[in-house]
Amino acid sequence: MSASSFFRLVLLASIWGGSFLFTRIAANTFGPAFLIEFRVGFALLSLLLVAVYLKRRLAFKRHYQHFFILGLLNTALPFTLFAYAAQTLNASTLSILNSTAAIWGAIIAFFWHRTQLTPKGMTGLVVGIIGVGILVGVDGARIGSHSIPAIFAGIMAAFCYGLATNYTKTAPNIQSFDNAHGSMWAATLWMLPLLFFMPMRGEPTPIEWTSVILLGVVCTGYAYLLFFRLVTDEGAASALSVTFLIPMFGILWGYLFLDEPIGLNTVAGTGLILAGTMMVTGFNPKALTTKRKSTR
Template identity: 50%
Template sequence: MNTANLLRLVTLAAIWGGSFLFMRISAPVLGPAVLIEFRVLLAAIFLMLVGLVLRKRAAPLNLREHWKHYLILGFFNSALPFLLFAYGAQFLSASVESVLNATAPMWGALVGLVWKRQPIKASTFAGLVLGTVGVAVLVGFDSITAQPGAGLAVVAALVAAFCYSVASTYARSAKSVPAFANAHGSMWASALLVLPVLPFFPQHGPATLPVVGSVVAIGILCSGIAYLIYFRLIDEIGPTSALTVTFLNPVFGILWGALFLGEVVGWYTVVGTAIVLCGTALVTGFVPRFGRAPAVAAK
């Protein structure tokens, strides 16, 4: 991985880690449905404008053929998990949610077992156990999880991570659709899917400047721009290496929460996060490689 791609990877992790900060600021005011409707709608409009600028380089949506695919992908990859994380952000810290988000690859192993009949290896099983222990340490010792409503919020965040694993498995088995069209089409589908939920989660209060700024940031920066960086990484270094962003997201989620919201970083935060990430590494088979890079033959 060259320096440019390493910087892209760290930037992407910083942006996606920031999404939990922005949700923590805006969800208690706007409610989960209003926040996420704005999030996916802003992302869809942004990606539409990018598509117009790119023209030939951006694949067309081809709605007649792929509309069902966009609805399924939009539901599991954006609409439902975004709503669940936004609901959780009303009760949980940005730190806790960012770590719970990192359990997605662990859920993926279970989804693969049921959906694809993929056997679970010993290392994968060990990773699942470690991940469960890490979540228990994080949730069990963090005082915020003892507040009213926090228990259901933890469940919501874990289900959201599960949704990401379902979306990932579905995307690999579905008809091939270009990455940009997937991102663009699924955002418009998500905007439609969230609309019926709006009456059930009304806005709690007036939108202040920090709330409006958070909504714009989470829609354009954390969804639209982040997708462009992610798909560029997939093209440059491949999906497996791009997946390492999973290990960096919680670091930034905890950092931003501590810096901007004054969230406490206790020993349980550090230990729980480390255990969850070790479990994720075992499940994904990620092994960091150190040492001198192989020489490149001169052309």
């Protein structure tokens, strides 16, 4: 991996780790529906401006079914579930639960595409589940029984990402930028009905509005562009390694800006989840280092 790609990888992880910080800040005032509608709306505007600048026309009508499925599974549903969970859970816990998406992807692939798991992969599943158990068990005891629905929502959000990943294997062959652009249009439409049932809970402060704007423009719109550049330059497997860096930044930003504690269970649970995820996906950090040195 080149030095510029490695920089983009770390930058992307820091941005997506920050998304849980901004979600945590704004969730209680905006409520899940309005928060995510504004998030995907700002992201849509960002990608639309890029599309206009690049003179890329989106064939939404031709692939509308695909965009609506992708917009639901990869954006509207998981974003809303995380926004709901953010009303109770801290940013650190949210980012760690998000990292289980790769494990869910492997489990779904086993049943959907009959993709066999190696003994190492099976061991990774067990290790990852133990990590989730440690994190969820201690956090649930500390926060109280009302945290259980929020924890379940966070896990189901990661499940949606795993489901979306497997769906794309059978989806039409559409370029990544168009997938992001089209799915944002679809996600914006998916969220509209929820606005009537999940109203805003108060008047947002300037900090909360700033968080929502950054969440849409930077953490969604700009982040997608970074990710697509990584996929183009280094391949999907290398770009996927961002998953393992996100919890580190999610925990760091939560500690620095929200004074969230870093307990032993957070460290242990994160370590086990990341180790299990690496075993399931077959990711080897040394491969990145070797590739990076070879490009110097």
